[in-house]
Amino acid sequence: MKLTGAQVLFEALQKENADTIFGFPGGAVLDIFDELYRRKIRNILVRHEQGAIHAADGYARVSGKVGVCLVTSGPGATNTVTGIANAFMDSIPVVVLTGQVATSLIGGDAFQEVDITGITRPCTKHNFLVRRIDDLGRIVREAFHIARSGRPGPVLIDIPKDITKSLIEDNDISWTLSLPNNNKKASIEDACAKALDMIRQAERPLVISGGGVLLGRAWDELRTFVKLLNVPITSTLMGLGAFPASDPHWLGMPGMHGTYYANMAISNCDLLIALGVRFDDRVTSKLDAFAPHAKVLHVDIDPASIDKFVKTHLSIASDCKPVLQLLNKWISDKSFARPEKQTKAWLEQVQKWKEFAPLTYCQSDKIKPQYVVETLYRLTEGKAIISTEVGQNQMWAAQYYHFDYPNSFITSGGLGTMGYGFPAAIGAQVARPDKVVVDIAGDGSIQMNIQELATAVNYDLPVKIVILNNGFLGMVRQWQELFYGKRYSHSNIDNVPDFVKLAEAYGAVGLRATRSEEVEATLRKGLDTPKTVVMDFHVEPEEGVYPMVSPGAALTDMVLSK
Amino acid sequence: MEVKENTISILVNNRPDVLARIAGTFSGRGFNIESISANITRNPEITRIVITTLGNRETVIKLEKQLTKIIDVLEVKDLTRANAACREMVLVRMKLTDANQVKIMQTVDTLKWKIVKMDVDTCILEVTGGKKDIDDALAFLDKMGMDDFTRTGVVAVERQK
Known part of the structure; x- marks a missing residue:
């Protein structure tokens, strides 16, 4: 035929x-x-x-x-x-x-x-x-x-x-693959044995996990690893959800808008166990000052990610899953003495940092964007799939929606693509019709692929869009405020469309909240409506994302609030 | 760390766009190609590309890792430290005058260069050798009335597999 x-x-x-x-x-x-x-x-x-x-x-x-x-x-x-x-x-x-x-x-x-x-x-x-x-x-x-x-x-x-x-x-028709054999898999046993030695000797160990743990479907192994060792863990933006944010071992996200305690832990640990990360500049900030006291143990499937910027003391070019499986097996073994005594002071120190500067914001009459995200978290019981656009909305989502489940946070981490979140949410909803899917957006980035409202409506996809509408390209404005003498050059986009009418024009449902006390009811209504819903939250225009490490500064050099 | 010239041998599938992938990896990742030569190997479906690039050891390791990620790349080897035999070739067109002719011919004879073409007032010389030999030859010929030249990239082969 x-x-x-x-x-x-x-x-x-x-x-x-x-x-x-x-x-x-x-x-x-x-x-x-x-x-x-x-x-x-x-x-x-x-x-x-x-x-x-x-x-x-x-x-x-x-x-x-x-x-x-x-x-x-x-x-x-x-x-x-x-x-x-x-x-x-x-x-x-x-x-x-x-x-x-x-x-x-x-x-x-x-x-x-x-x-x-x-x-x-x-x-x-x-x-x-x-x-x-x-x-x-x-x-x-x-x-x-x-x-x-x-x-x-x-x-x-x-x-x-x-x-x-x-x-x-x-x-x-030829269906047979004809690719060079790149499966030169070296044994990981020797390296894992060395890794275990490093862990055994560490007094201040810290795990940093990234997107590689999710891509390698190693979240169960990661959870076991952290619990077996009783070590603190921070996860990068791409790695959120691999480890439950509600777990006490969790330190939140590191880096430019990371938590005080995650950045302090990185800056003071003596062993950094890096799993499936590539040490993006938004994570490391100033390289010379990144994890300055630590030996770095790096596991990543891509050899080119190893020693690219952060020098490792031991590296394992492998998928995280088999490495964690092997380490977990050895750690569970009774003959492995967990370094609990030597890490006790460290865990207490981490706890002090947590208490010193928790993630926080000030409530006011105007809607605080963080409050919108927190309320969304509460109402969805942390079980929604959250996508984001790029900028402040993305950072607030990462900070205040406490991801407990793998593959529930989809965000443009590396490229930082405004306009990503909404179409990505459509793809997520197609993949998981049973899930609540919410795009946390800004008024700037949502306009970059707003035309996909027609797609969502066309396929009855009940994607929710939460617009944190501040009339600005918020992250640009924040940098201009901090580093460019408040000269808001072309970041004021006050002339945004009426998102409620726009939603309705596409056949979606549009809702709006302008005061704090309306936030919860608006979110409830939006979440309860089994249709594509655009929720327009008029938030405090000049709210900033904090903590913040200035670009090029050391991770310890954090501005905690405005 | 010391910046020096490194000779890298890359075995690739002989596909139309493979050179673009290699060149793109150099330029896109911030490396520079000093010289390049490429031709098929014993297996005509596989091409060997020899590239020289400036950098320290660390840079070269990063480069090797990036090159290895290209699907059509079968093997990357740093020949700089492999005790490989390296040669380049240059074809030089000389203007011949009564003043320079004898000296050029004497040098060709002494250094075992070759004359590829000979006319009344011009000739084309072929010089093969290591990088320094070629540099020295060109410096000399430049003073002797060199008109133009074409220089190949480095070809290199390891002494032992």
Whole structure:
């Protein structure tokens, strides 16, 4: 039997158990969409290709599967670039299918032609231009394999239009992966034994966990590890939820807007056990002053993340899960003497820091954004999936929604993409229809992909958007306040639309609160409405995110409040 | 740490965009390519690329790690410390005059250079050697009426596998 390229593509997607894609049609992918018309696979039709890639990314983060996005050539493809870079920075497995002009036209500046493999080479884990239909099936399988193996990431497949139309005998399709064998897995036993020695000798140990623990699905092992050792733990923005925020071992997030106690613990520990982190500059701040008294034990699946900035004393280039499993096994062994006596003073010190400067804010008549997030946490019992935009909204969400569950916080950590949160929430809701999904947004960033309201309404996705509306690009304003003499250059966006009317125009539900006492009722109403809901909270315009470490300063150099 | 020239050998799948991936990794990650040479190996599906780059040991280790992440890269080896044989070649076009002709020919003879093409008033010389040999040859020929030259990147092979 002969199959078209489009049919081969869907056969391949089926082999990879992809049942949902996020797409937007166009000339170069008409044959693919024509085949999609006959298929069971579900396409969520977005309103902008950036929405498609972010939704696929959010879907991947929540489901643990590879997200799939399908767009046309030229502008369709370039519109996904921000989302690809976003997934690349946060190591999210997505496969991006882009249409391309016919092979005979490539290179000739054809209509809607762009060299998307060239453009995305530095921000994909790998990409492919399909030159022959014979390669298509194999390439799709390789793309999925690459996207989810090792350190995950985005993979793009550029498919010329003639390939989608041409025919191939089904027996001639090659499905077999032909990738270099990069599985040179060294034994972790020796390194783990050394790690255990370091742990045994430490007097002031601290765990810092990151996104790698979530990607490697090692949260159970992490929880066991921390409890067995009775050590304090801090998790980076990307790692929130891997360890329960309600646990007493938990110190909150470190870094620029981290807690006082997490930053103090990093700055005073004598052993930093770094699990699945890549030491982003927002975490380390001034490198010379980062964990200055500590030996660093670093476990990460990507060797390039090890010794990139922070020098390690022992590194294990491995997935966190097997390392933690082995360590847990050895620690549980009766012959391992837990260093409890020597760490007692340390745990007391950490407790003192916690009590000295807990996360806090001052209530006032105006709505405090932190209060909105806290109330949301209370009303959802911490069980919602929270996505965020980027800026103050993101930091307040990270600080005041106390994540207890893995894969419940989806945020643009590395790239810092405004406009990420809402389409990502759509992807999350598609993956988990049973969950409450809330995008915590600012009035600036929500406008960057507001068109996806049509998508959410179209598919009856009851995503909630909580806008912390301060009339500013809040984080920009905060930096201008602190470092640019309060010259609010182009950060005042007071002329924002009426978000309630805007929601209604799209067929969603719009709610507004302007006073503190309205917050809870508005959130309740929004959460109880089984529809797409936009909640517009008019918050204190010049509220800042604190604590704050000035860029380039030492982590101990914190401003605790305004 | 000492900044020096490093010679890195990269085995890659012989695919159309693989050179762009290598070059992009250098430029995008803040490394610089001083010289480059590439051709197929015994297996025509595999290409060896030899690149020289300036940096200290730490920089080179970071670079190796980044290169290793490229899917089509099969092996990365730092030949700087591997006691490898390294050679470059340069083709030099000389303007011949009554004043320089004899001296050029004597030097060609003494240093076992080659004459690739000879005309009445120009000749093309071929010089092969280590980096310093080539640098010295070019410095000399520049004084002797050099018109133009083309220099290859380094090719290198380890003494032992």
